[in-house]
Amino acid sequence: MSTLYEPTIFSKIIDREIPADIIYEDEKCIVIKDINPKARIHLLVIPKKAIPTLFNLKPEDKDLMGHMMLLLPQLAESQGLKGFRTQINTGEAGGQEVFHIHIHLLGN
Numbered sequence: 001m002s003t004l005y006e007p008t009i010f011s012k013i014i015d016r017e018i019p020a021d022i023i024y025e026d027e028k029c030i031v032i033k034d035i036n037p038k039a040r041i042h043l044l045v046i047p048k049k050a051i052p053t054l055f056n057l058k059p060e061d062k063d064l065m066g067h068m069m070l071l072l073p074q075l076a077e078s079q080g081l082k083g084f085r086t087q088i089n090t091g092e093a094g095g096q097e098v099f100h101i102h103i104h105l106l107g108n
């Protein structure tokens with residue numbers, strides 16, 4: 001059974017309905033610059049599959065999540081970072097504002 005979720009601003013960015021500073025894209029995900037950066041480098045790694053939060057992850061999403069994790073150090077290196085922080089806000093109580101899973105990558 002498939003689950004349909006409300007499209008968010010990130011789905012619109014993925015579909016090129018609204019602009020964003022896209023720095024990487026492949027068949028599984030897109031990486032954009034955060035519009036309101038909290039560090040010199042602040043990227044968002046966003047899966048093309050619209051999963052609202054970590055609470056909605058399914059076993060079949062394991063490869064997708066692993067793919068994004070493996071991308072993080074590559075992205076950091078491509079941005080000249082020697083180290084970085086990551087954050088995944090989960091649920092309203094966890095500070096999440098956009099309900100389409102994304103990994104924040106931050107570095108100075």
Ligand code: 5GP
Binds near residue numbers: 020033034036088095
């Ligand atoms: P959350 O709190 O959901 O983890 O973070 C959402 C992030 O998305 C925030 O850091 C916010 O600045 C960023 N953001 C929200 N809307 C847009 C947008 O339209 N474009 C870009 N590039 N970033 C956005």
